[in-house]
Amino acid sequence: xxxxxxxxxxxxxxxxxxxxxxxxxxxxxxxxxxxxxxxxxxxxxxxxxxxxxxxxxxxxxxxxxxxxxxxxxxxxxxxxxxxxxxxxxxxxxxxxxxxxxxxxxxxxxxxxxxxxxxxxxxxxxxxxxxxxxxxxxxxxxxxxxxxxxxxxxxxxxxxxxxxxxxxxxxxxxxxxxxxxxxxxxxxxxxxxxxxxxxxxxxxxxxxxxxxxx
Numbered sequence: 001x002x003x004x005x006x007x008x009x010x011x012x013x014x015x016x017x018x019x020x021x022x023x024x025x026x027x028x029x030x031x032x033x034x035x036x037x038x039x040x041x042x043x044x045x046x047x048x049x050x051x052x053x054x055x056x057x058x059x060x061x062x063x064x065x066x067x068x069x070x071x072x073x074x075x076x077x078x079x080x081x082x083x084x085x086x087x088x089x090x091x092x093x094x095x096x097x098x099x100x101x102x103x104x105x106x107x108x109x110x111x112x113x114x115x116x117x118x119x120x121x122x123x124x125x126x127x128x129x130x131x132x133x134x135x136x137x138x139x140x141x142x143x144x145x146x147x148x149x150x151x152x153x154x155x156x157x158x159x160x161x162x163x164x165x166x167x168x169x170x171x172x173x174x175x176x177x178x179x180x181x182x183x184x185x186x187x188x189x190x191x192x193x194x195x196x197x198x199x200x201x202x203x204x205x206x207x208x209x210x211x212x213x
Contacts, residue, residue, distance in 0.1 A: 006034045013041035021088070021171070024049035024074035025067055032077060039082040046084040048120065049075050053090065054103035076111035086118035097121070123202045133195035133204050141204075150203060152193045156185055172199040 002008070012018050022028050024047070028035075038045050049071050052059045056068035079085050087104065091097075105115050138147055147153060152169040159166050159174050166180050167188040173179040176197055181188035195204060 009038055013043045013045055017043045019046045021048050024071035029074055036081050044084055047078050048086045048088050050088045072107055072111045075113060079113050088120050091121035091123050156188050169193045173197045
């Protein structure tokens with residue numbers, strides 16, 4: 001966890017709402033004494049915590065033993081402190097979303113979370129070769145409103161690589177230098193983003209949002 005995370009949030013929350021995407025494990029829990037006072041800031045601080053599946057065995061298989069229980073405990077602590085919380089999960093082919101939601105709600109109850117805690121399902125972000133997404137694809141399969149919800153339409157990600165800050169189109173494409181949009185937010189605003197990364201196709205076809213705006 002970046003050492004200045006709390007200072008950054010303290011500054012940003014005087015200006016705009018903030019959403020923190022996190023695994024909700026020990027690095028975050030160790031900073032909770034510093035984070036909890038941020039509940040009283042002018043703008044809302046939200047946390048989205050990854051619970052890949054509604055059972056500990058599947059979640060821990062990819063993230064380490066005990067991580068499901070730790071993330072669920074963090075969700076409960078943040079909720080009790082007055083922060084808005086949500087869950088990010090993986091969406092499987094052929095699943096019944098209602099069944100999955102019910103399975104999650106049983107865990108929410110044990111953690112003292114509301115039944116209607118938001119659950120954001122992400123498609124399988126396969127690194128396979130995918131078709132190019134053209135402007136025609138966007139107009140044929142999406143509306144102007146749905147296009148505006150793509151993170152690359154209104155957000156940027158700042159990454160420090162080898163001590164140098166760079167700006168990327170979103171949180172999922174920083175493995176491809178083609179999506180390096182420059183060294184400043186102002187510079188990145190003038191760069192046209194093309195949806196050619198395999199993860200772009202996953203968002204285009206299945207829907208995914210790293211924002212709650």
